[in-house]
Amino acid sequence: MAKVLTSRSENYSQWYNDLVMKADLAENSAVRGCMIIKPYGYAIWENMQAELDKMFKDTGHQNAYFPLLIPKSFLSKEADHVEGFAKECAVVTHYRLKNDPNGRGVVVDPDARLEEELIIRPTSETIIWNTYRNWIQSYRDLPILCNQWANVMRWEMRTRLFLRTAEFLWQEGHTAHATKEEALQETEQMINVYGDFAENFMAVPVLKGHKTESERFAGALDTYCIEALMQDGKALQAGTSHFLGQNFAKAFDVKFANKEGKEDYVWATSWGVSTRLMGALIMAHSDDNGLVLPPKLAPIQVVIVPIYRKAEELEKIAAKIDPIVAKLKSMGISVKFDDSDNRKPGWKFAEYELKGVPVRLAIGNRDLENGTIELARRDTLSKETLPIDGIEEVIEKLLEEIQANIFQKALDFRAEKTTKVDSYDEFKELLETKTGFFLAHWDGTAETEEQIKNETKATIRCIPFDAEEEEGVCMLTGKPSKRRVVFAKAY
Amino acid sequence: MAKVLTSRSENYSQWYNDLVMKADLAENSAVRGCMIIKPYGYAIWENMQAELDKMFKDTGHQNAYFPLLIPKSFLSKEADHVEGFAKECAVVTHYRLKNDPNGRGVVVDPDARLEEELIIRPTSETIIWNTYRNWIQSYRDLPILCNQWANVMRWEMRTRLFLRTAEFLWQEGHTAHATKEEALQETEQMINVYGDFAENFMAVPVLKGHKTESERFAGALDTYCIEALMQDGKALQAGTSHFLGQNFAKAFDVKFANKEGKEDYVWATSWGVSTRLMGALIMAHSDDNGLVLPPKLAPIQVVIVPIYRKAEELEKIAAKIDPIVAKLKSMGISVKFDDSDNRKPGWKFAEYELKGVPVRLAIGNRDLENGTIELARRDTLSKETLPIDGIEEVIEKLLEEIQANIFQKALDFRAEKTTKVDSYDEFKELLETKTGFFLAHWDGTAETEEQIKNETKATIRCIPFDAEEEEGVCMLTGKPSKRRVVFAKAY
Numbered sequence: 001m002a003k004v005l006t007s008r009s010e011n012y013s014q015w016y017n018d019l020v021m022k023a024d025l026a027e028n029s030a031v032r033g034c035m036i037i038k039p040y041g042y043a044i045w046e047n048m049q050a051e052l053d054k055m056f057k058d059t060g061h062q063n064a065y066f067p068l069l070i071p072k073s074f075l076s077k078e079a080d081h082v083e084g085f086a087k088e089c090a091v092v093t094h095y096r097l098k099n100d101p102n103g104r105g106v107v108v109d110p111d112a113r114l115e116e117e118l119i120i121r122p123t124s125e126t127i128i129w130n131t132y133r134n135w136i137q138s139y140r141d142l143p144i145l146c147n148q149w150a151n152v153m154r155w156e157m158r159t160r161l162f163l164r165t166a167e168f169l170w171q172e173g174h175t176a177h178a179t180k181e182e183a184l185q186e187t188e189q190m191i192n193v194y195g196d197f198a199e200n201f202m203a204v205p206v207l208k209g210h211k212t213e214s215e216r217f218a219g220a221l222d223t224y225c226i227e228a229l230m231q232d233g234k235a236l237q238a239g240t241s242h243f244l245g246q247n248f249a250k251a252f253d254v255k256f257a258n259k260e261g262k263e264d265y266v267w268a269t270s271w272g273v274s275t276r277l278m279g280a281l282i283m284a285h286s287d288d289n290g291l292v293l294p295p296k297l298a299p300i301q302v303v304i305v306p307i308y309r310k311a312e313e314l315e316k317i318a319a320k321i322d323p324i325v326a327k328l329k330s331m332g333i334s335v336k337f338d339d340s341d342n343r344k345p346g347w348k349f350a351e352y353e354l355k356g357v358p359v360r361l362a363i364g365n366r367d368l369e370n371g372t373i374e375l376a377r378r379d380t381l382s383k384e385t386l387p388i389d390g391i392e393e394v395i396e397k398l399l400e401e402i403q404a405n406i407f408q409k410a411l412d413f414r415a416e417k418t419t420k421v422d423s424y425d426e427f428k429e430l431l432e433t434k435t436g437f438f439l440a441h442w443d444g445t446a447e448t449e450e451q452i453k454n455e456t457k458a459t460i461r462c463i464p465f466d467a468e469e470e471e472g473v474c475m476l477t478g479k480p481s482k483r484r485v486v487f488a489k490a491y
Numbered sequence: 492m493a494k495v496l497t498s499r500s501e502n503y504s505q506w507y508n509d510l511v512m513k514a515d516l517a518e519n520s521a522v523r524g525c526m527i528i529k530p531y532g533y534a535i536w537e538n539m540q541a542e543l544d545k546m547f548k549d550t551g552h553q554n555a556y557f558p559l560l561i562p563k564s565f566l567s568k569e570a571d572h573v574e575g576f577a578k579e580c581a582v583v584t585h586y587r588l589k590n591d592p593n594g595r596g597v598v599v600d601p602d603a604r605l606e607e608e609l610i611i612r613p614t615s616e617t618i619i620w621n622t623y624r625n626w627i628q629s630y631r632d633l634p635i636l637c638n639q640w641a642n643v644m645r646w647e648m649r650t651r652l653f654l655r656t657a658e659f660l661w662q663e664g665h666t667a668h669a670t671k672e673e674a675l676q677e678t679e680q681m682i683n684v685y686g687d688f689a690e691n692f693m694a695v696p697v698l699k700g701h702k703t704e705s706e707r708f709a710g711a712l713d714t715y716c717i718e719a720l721m722q723d724g725k726a727l728q729a730g731t732s733h734f735l736g737q738n739f740a741k742a743f744d745v746k747f748a749n750k751e752g753k754e755d756y757v758w759a760t761s762w763g764v765s766t767r768l769m770g771a772l773i774m775a776h777s778d779d780n781g782l783v784l785p786p787k788l789a790p791i792q793v794v795i796v797p798i799y800r801k802a803e804e805l806e807k808i809a810a811k812i813d814p815i816v817a818k819l820k821s822m823g824i825s826v827k828f829d830d831s832d833n834r835k836p837g838w839k840f841a842e843y844e845l846k847g848v849p850v851r852l853a854i855g856n857r858d859l860e861n862g863t864i865e866l867a868r869r870d871t872l873s874k875e876t877l878p879i880d881g882i883e884e885v886i887e888k889l890l891e892e893i894q895a896n897i898f899q900k901a902l903d904f905r906a907e908k909t910t911k912v913d914s915y916d917e918f919k920e921l922l923e924t925k926t927g928f929f930l931a932h933w934d935g936t937a938e939t940e941e942q943i944k945n946e947t948k949a950t951i952r953c954i955p956f957d958a959e960e961e962e963g964v965c966m967l968t969g970k971p972s973k974r975r976v977v978f979a980k981a982y
Contacts, residue, residue, distance in 0.1 A: 029558045030565070030621055031609060039553035039637060046554060062530035063537060067520045068559075068611070068642055068658050069581070072588065074521070076596030086597045090560070091585040092611070093599065095646040097563065097577045105567035106577045108584065108608055117599055118522060120559070120583070120611075130521055140833060146530060151559055151642065155586040167559050342631060 004354065007288045012232040016283060020161045023291050023355050025278065033159040033166030040355065041278065043299035045169070048277060049149065051201050051296075052171065055193050061145040061173060066127050068151075069118040074126035078251040081125065084218020088155035090120040090166075120153040125219060125244070125270055128174045129252040136176060136266055138257045143186075144176040152274075162279035163236075163491050170274035176266045178258060180245075183267035187243040190271040191224040194239035202277065203294040203407035204228045204284045205414055206238060207437070207486060209462030214446045217270075221245040227461040227486065229414045230283040233435025235461045235488035238280050241271035279491070284410050285379075291356025292379055294406050295399040302328060302335040302395055303357045305348045307364030314339060317363055320388065327392045333399065353378065358402050359395055363388075379406055420484070424475045427487070431456055437488050441481035443474035452476055452487070461486045495845065498779045503723045507774060511652045514782050514846050516769065524650040524657030531846060532769065534790035536660070539768060540640065542692050542787075543662065546684050552636045552664060557618050559642075560609040565617040569742040572616065575709020579646035581611040581657075611644040616710060616735070616761055619665045620743040627667060627757055629748045634677075635667040643765075653770035654727075654982050661765035667757045669749060671736070674758035678734040681762040682715040685730035693768065694785040694898035695719045695775045696905055697729060698928070698977060700953030705937045708761075712736040718952040718977065720905045721774040724926025726952045726979035729771050732762035770982070775901050776870075782847025783870055785897050786890040793819060793826040793886055794848045796839045798855030805830060808854055811879070818883045824890065844869060849893050850886055854879075870897055911975070915966045918978070922947055928979050932972035934965035943967055943978070952977045 004022050006014040020026050025041030028034075037045065053063075075086040096112030099105075121127065128146070135141060153167045173190060177183040191208055198206045206226035216223040220242035228238045249255070249265035256266055285292040295301050304325070306317040321337055328335040336357075338348055345362065352360055360376040367373055373391055376383045379402050386394060417436025421427045427438055442448060442460065453459050467483040474481050495513050497505040511517050516532030519525075528536065544554070566577040587603030590596075612618065619637070626632060644658045664681060668674040682699055689697045697717035707714040711733035719729045740746070740756040747757055776783040786792050795816070797808040812828055819826045827848075829839055836853065843851055851867040858864055864882055867874045870893050877885060908927025912918045918929055933939060933951065944950050958974040965972050 027622075027625075030562060030618065031558045031560050034558035034560060036558065036622055037556040039555045042555045043553065062534065064530045064533045065528040065660065067522045067525035067527065068644070069522045069525060071521060072599075073596060075588070082597060086588045088587055090583045090609070091588065091599050092581045093584045094582040096579055097566070097582065097610070105564060106573060108563075108582050118581070119588070127521065131527055134518075153559070169556065 003288070004350075005288055005290065008231065015288070016279075017161065019282060019286060019290060025282070025291075026161045028161065031166075033156055035161050035165045035167070037169075037275070040299065044281070044293070044297055045275060045278060047297045047299065048197075048201070049171075052193075052197055052273065053149075055197060056147050056171075056173065059189060059193060061147045061175075063148060064146045065148055065150070066124050066131065068121055070121050070124070070127045072117045072119055074130060075119060077126060078219045078247055080247075081219035081251075085122045085154075086119075088157075089122050090153050090155060092118040092120065121150070122152055122154045123270075123272075124148070124150070124152075124172055125174065125248050125268075126252070129248040129254060129268070132174075132176055132266070133252055133254045136254055136256050139178045139259055142176055142178045142256060142266065143182065145173075145186075146175065147171055147173040160279075162275055162282070165275075168275045170272050172270060172272040175269045176249075176254070177269070178256065178264075178267070180267050183245075183269050184243055187222070187224055187241045187269045187271070190269070191226060191239070191241040194226050194241065194271070194273055197273075198226055198228065198238055198277075198280075199407065201294065201296045202281050202284070203296075203403060203410060204238070204280055205407065205411045207462055207464055209464040209467070209486070211240070211462060212446070212449055212460045212485075214449060215460065217242045219244060219247050220270075221247070224465075225462050227488075228280050228284060229410075229417060229437060229488070230280070230491070231413070232283070233417055233489075235437065235486075235490040236276075236280050236283070237461070237490065238277060239271070239273040242269060244268035244270060285406055286356065289350075289381070290354030292406065293356035293358060295358045295403045298356065298358055299334065300336045300352075300355075300357050301333050301399060302359045302361065303348075303352045304335065304337045304361045304363065305345050305352075306337075306339055307345050307362055313365055316368060320368060321363065324388075324392060328395065331392060331396055333395065349376075359398060361391070377402060379409075422472070422475060427458075427475055428456055431458055431487075431489065435489070437461070437486050439484040440475045440487055441472035441483075442485050443477050443479035443481055445477075448474060448476050456489075458487045458489050461488050461490060494779070495841075496779055496781065499722065506779070507770075508652065510773060510777060510781060516773070516782075517652045519652065522657075524647055526652050526656045526658070528660075528766070531790065535772070535784070535788055536766060536769060538788045538790065539688075539692070540662075543684075543688055543764065544640075546688060547638050547662075547664065550680060550684060552638045552666075554639060555637045556639055556641070557615050557622065559612055561612050561615070561618045563608045563610055565621060566610060568617060569710045569738055571738075572710035572742075576613045576645075577610075579648075580613050581644050581646060583609040583611065612641070613643055613645045614761075614763075615639070615641070615643075615663055616665065616739050616759075617743070620739040620745060620759070623665075623667055623757070624743055624745045627745055627747050630669045630750055633667055633669045633747060633757065634673065636664075636677075637666065638662055638664040651770075653766055653773070656766075659766045661763050663761060663763040666760045667740075667745070668760070669747065669755075669758070671758050674736075674760050675734055678713070678715055678732045678760045678762070681760070682717060682730070682732040685717050685732065685762070685764060688764075689717055689719065689729055689768075689771075690898065692785065692787045693772050693775070694787075694894060694901060695729070695771055696898065696902045698953055698955055700955040700958070700977070702731070702953060703937070703940055703951045703976075705940060706951065708733045710735060710738050711761075712738070715956075716953050718979075719771050719775060720901075720908060720928060720979070721771070721982070722904070723774070724908055724980075726928065726977075726981040727767075727771050727774070728952070728981065729768060730762070730764040733760060735759035735761060776897055777847065780872070781845030783897065784847035784849060786849045786894045789847065789849050790825065791827045791843075791846075791848050792824050792890060793850045793852065794839075794843045795826065795828045795852040795854065796836050796843075797828075797830055798836050798853055804856055807859060811859060812854065815879075815883060819886065822883060822887055824883075824886065840867075850889060852882070868893060870900075913963070913966060918949075918966055919947055922949055922978075922980065926980070928952070928977050930975040931966045931978055932961075932963035932974075933976050934968050934970035934972055936968075939965060939967050947980075949978045949980050952979050952981060
């Protein structure tokens, strides 16, 4: 069978694009930079959403919905925020079309110009804090713990499916607190939620830490992030949680009376993950045959392919398989018995491999006679023939094993690709040859960070929460440094 | 306690607005016509979404996501569609802001003008059928059964929370079929899904039928609808399912090779319900004390309010209540034990009444001694004192009873407000005095429909599927008619 994907070693970037398209995850649309998420890709995203939503609710958050459009003037109210977000965004200037007087379709009606232009939200801090002003009078109204699942738009020039698109889907949490401590605690809680989700569901190990000042969210006092490592040795920022201090409360005049009756500005956080996680999921685990999905997020966990020639043979197989399907479903395992007759088994094998289904069973005449079934694992590509009796329990255990194995593999890969470097020359060389995460000393200045970025394209991904105190000197300037930070080239 | 709501008899419209605001369902935003759905309102919408999504998946549909923005030229491709949707819509003309040279915030960058303007989707037939062209080659690619949950925008001049807003949330199903019969079957299946949902979950009885030609979706050959009756005697269209024939396939050149190898255009349907359902839910059941929610959609089904003075009393009550809460949760019943100490029980009673919680329990010292608990029903406002032992089973049965009772009440109301009329004078009079649904003969012409609408503001809500064959004459023109249609004033 011809390979449907470019191999990773040949062209990693092309492999990714091929995979996203061929596995029916997403495609480009007629609108520049906007993607179409196809049903199979969306089913994975829905599984992610369901788990994250549960984690948000378990930590006391509620969902709400705020408007898509933001008055232009709102963006200017927080000085840093406007610099970060007002620049590349979609601007609504009119609210009506009319028939073209020359008879060529429709044209914008010049009489329907908005007094103030509206921006399609690139993020919702401004409209939400403008709303919170009316929701908050006293400490009794706090905390507010809201999340929204929404589409947002940032007019990106170079786009890639899932990784960087003009429109993307995400969730954005926006919380309001009476004290700085509580807001900081929330910021930390949510980066931990993201970390747990990435590791336990996506099977993607992540580093947790602070962003440097220059990489912070526009308007934040601190940004925490989770950083994952892709198979090409590049880092991917998978989620961020921001401590916003009182910046947005001051910009939108949101004050509350505390228990002592004194007025103060409200403390804020915001945090989000997006369909970018799909990119991380795909690139962390998949191989030259296609997707490799962690069982906990796979839309189909088990596929069963019958091998037969005549209708009677299929009937006999179905009689054996139907109760197995029912039992697997009752165990909460999603299973598909693909008895469609318009494709050959070989085609089906390749298709489900491409789509990353964790476990594939195949059963034919011989198996029926022997009471066996063939089981193939997507993660290791290994096959074995097993007794059909009790196969459900074997599968249940195997799904857990696959989940753990995929995570361990990614963890080993990251360990192998994490290098301590102390010289800038070594750093530059290894960045090209070995790639991955580099732990190095940095003098803490934005100038040095900028110079390294300009010279190597590597950025500081984070200052890890668990970085050990260690006396050292900045690999570029030789100035003193107290701990190593994580450098990498990044998506 | 002062009434927080205007009464329905005093001013129905004001009552509705009061209720939506005071029960924390939604509020207006800083952007004209765009609402903020508050956490409590959104929780109801999430319950609706969950049930509908399950029903869609049970009937073989998959979710996907298509772009927010639509190229202006797409709207012109289907002649009827452009007339219906191109007129009042939000138009994106630029993709960048820049700092105001005069130092006053940001302004639109005139250099960042789009070559072709983009429209925020008012509905997605055009962008979806433009996509389906690439997905469909042969009958093997059919049917395509996609749904998307999304925000859409129609620039309404007069807006009302949930009922008519510029931006609203909805789902839109878009299916593609090889045959006309299959597409018609799908159109019917989905209006039945909506009808089942309205009646079995929202407890709102609905009429199912065809829209007249002039009320059809722009681009459809037939539109099926469900129509509900509100307490003020006005109708509300709660969901529609459209048979689109081959109109969009022709407009976007979507052909397939059938089993015989002959090319044909693909057959289409689309169907949707929106946050407008929230308006229907609110107006169908609620009273002058607040919301009345059907248990199947209530975010909190049972609230328990402790009556106590001292901390020790609360402790004793909590010790009795905690296992009841645990048991109710294990039975799948959502329950809140409101032991907050910053509000008095009377305030809590009024608050949960306002928010429509179906069952309220109250328990104090005396109850503890007697082994009793006070139970109040939101739908009937009746109270009784019951033994606390076995209260969980009582509640489980009661929730079913309340669900059934709310539906029956709405059904009785509709029966009472449904009138057969044969004379136009009588029709005009009863439309003012009695209101509701009117079953009348109509000659089948758009002119008569239009004249009646202009003279009375009543419209034909639907031609019911189950309308009996009956010889009659049009109440306006006296021309012959074969069946009665349903007239009403409508939202």
